[in-house]
Amino acid sequence: MPSEKKSILCPNCRKLISSDEPSCPYCGLSRPGLHNMFGTIRKIFVFNPILTIIYVNIAFYIVSLVLNPQGIFSGGGFFSFLSPSGQSLLLLGATGTYPVFEIGRYWSLISASFLHGGILHLGFNMMALYQLGPFVLHAFGFHRFFIIYILTGAAGFAVSLLFGVQFTIGASASICGLIGSIVYFGKSRGGEFGQAIYKQALGWIVFILIFGFIVPGINNWAHGGGVLAGAGLALLLGYNERKMETARQKLLAYTCILTTAGILIWSLASSLFFVLSRL
DSSP states (O other): OOOOOOEEEOTTTOOEEETTOSBOTTTOOBSHHHHHHHHHHHHHHOSOHHHHHHHHHHHHHHHHHHHOGGGTTOOSOGGGTTOOOHHHHHHHTOBSHIIIIITOOTTHHHHGGGOOSSHHHHHHHHHHHHHHHHHHHHHHOHHHHHHHHHHHHHHHHHHHHHTTOOSBOOTHHHHHHHHHHHHHHHHHHOHHHHHHHHHHHHHHHHHHHHHHHHSTTOOHHHHHHHHHHHHHHHHHHOOTTTOOOOHHHHHHHHHHHHHHHHHHHHHHHHHHHHHHHTO
16 A cells, blocks of 8 residues: 655645655745654744743752852852852853863863853843844744854853863853844844844944953953854854755754753753762
8 A cells, every 4th residue: 555645734834735745845945844843843842942041041050059059158249149159160060171171071161151150140141141032033043043052152162262261151152142143144134224233233242342351250252252153153054034944954953952951961960969979
């Protein structure tokens, strides 16, 4: 008996087609069955990408305080209020020349983006993500958003390694990556709207530079690396008005998501094991 063909709705034009079509006969979308599979995975695992990232950051901040609460009431000043200890941050995946080159934690280039040194550090970064994230999500799409956010954070920290930053954490490298992608979007799109977006994004970069030189302890190398990586990835990936998300981009996005999830789960489990083994 001939095998039955499964029908699906094309993820792009919503026309009824066969799942094994090499391309949609109506809109030309390549490998629509694969696109549809990725869409199903997306619905299962991620509901709101911006809030999901924010919740993960908050959860890891709370865990960093619980693992070693000695820093909560430290007198390190305004920006050190409710700060986790350096030991907690190292256990959970802080990065820098010491974690990477001395103890071989290369995976910390990803995990460090989800750790913060204080309630204000966390608050500033999450407010920035909440403001910038929806624009990048709308302009580039769900999958390209995750590629940009995760890879630019790792790229920013990698740049700071080259310049000898010993210990660093925070979501700001990834947030700067979002800003870099917005800079490219505005410049590439052009027109009145594009120019307005471009100028606004440049204003954010100027503010970050000034803030980074005024406030001690800011990882300016990671910020700069994040901006450049964001603009470069935006150039390579494209954005919704010019180019539809491809199956390869979706595969890369889910690889980034699952790799990040695996690293965070590993860092959490290994940290809890280390602390409990010392009791």
